[in-house]
Amino acid sequence: MVRVLIADDDPNILELISLYIGNEGYQVVKAKDGQDAIEQLESERIDLAIIDLMMPKVDGYELCEEIRQYYKIPVLMVTAKGETKDKVKGFQLGTDDYVVKPFDPLEIVMRVKALLRRYQVEASNELKTRNVTMNTSKKEIQVDGERLTMPLKEFELLYTLASYPEQIFTRNQLIERIWGLDYEGDDRTIDVHIKRIRDKLSKSNAAISIKTVRGLGYKIEVFK
Template sequence: MQQQQLKGVKILLVDDEPTILQFLELGLLNEGFDVQTAQDGITAFTVAQQFQPHVAVLDVMMPGMDGFEVCKLLKKLGPIAVIMLTARDEVDDRVRGLTLGADDYMAKPFSFEELLARIHARIRNQFPNLLAEQSIGPFRIDDRRKEISYDGRVLELSPTEYELLKFLVINQGIVLSKAMILDKVWGYDFGGEENIVEVYIRSLRDKLGDKEHRLIRTLRGAGYRVDLT
């Protein structure tokens, strides 16, 4: 489980299914978030204006004003990170949502642990000032000192190894493709080969003592995933 020192992180949950809404609300309250809920788009926008959430978890299929329209309105309020939820996993839906400014997209059904990991990733990427040092499983990330500790031991990492391991750990539980890793760690204009990711992953495994690849897993044809459970 990812533990972070949170300073008033506010989450807005929007879903027209009361059971889902209550389940997510209880789970996120238990994680220490400040949570507000809404069951329709108009209420969501009204609540957001007063609440000013950092992250909105937003269902797409709602009566009246759908999630796409709500996303567009929320983005006009300020730098709100929007994670869209839908029962339909259609490419056109994902493209439309991302075009309107959504920051992430999840298809139902989903696990609470994955949603939590994605919320933490959005906070870390878009609101780093809300986080102090992060403790994620056996890892401790100190961005100010550019240090990562594993099981209490400070790892000797190059700047690129630090950024790669941080990206993997912060997104623990999520499969990250080589293309995504290259974009986030090396930059979109990186002109080298994708194989550089494999080289750095191998080095990190050596430094972590992860000989059996149980910590940094390879999913053939998909990418890499850090497993901390």
């Protein structure tokens, strides 16, 4: 059974997240602050950590740094801080994803599932969706066993979307993940790359494509 560590000094939020995570069939390990979380990590097998940023004794930044130094597990940071500089610091210290309070508990569940799926993929170096296989170590795509050539940015864009099949990404989110926060170009570059990817997937008879969600962004589309 997947064991999820939830660290938050607010007992109400701790119980809320624990309830939704537990309802998904995951085993919950609770920690009332950062120091308690470190002790739980040392004594329990943990598969994923959900950590609050502002905690006494050891805050979320320090806890994330500790996890990255000693454990290879996904980290989801939950915080009231939504400024870019706070997110940048969190990602620099190794958090995998970021949710800003107030949040929908179902979003937490969705992100947990996506992170667990992604880490399983990274462990095997392969992501397979229908007849499309993506190898992360070789940066190679195959459709029905035939190699499909894509430049690195196109590969990373498709891989990001395919890793989170239920999630809609805005242009800005994709730029942050693939081009970086210091990217100063036109955000329409995403549209150009997606058009090229769609053309290549279509010509190779791939069972996936990229869907435009009007007014929101993009998500992976899997054909039945």
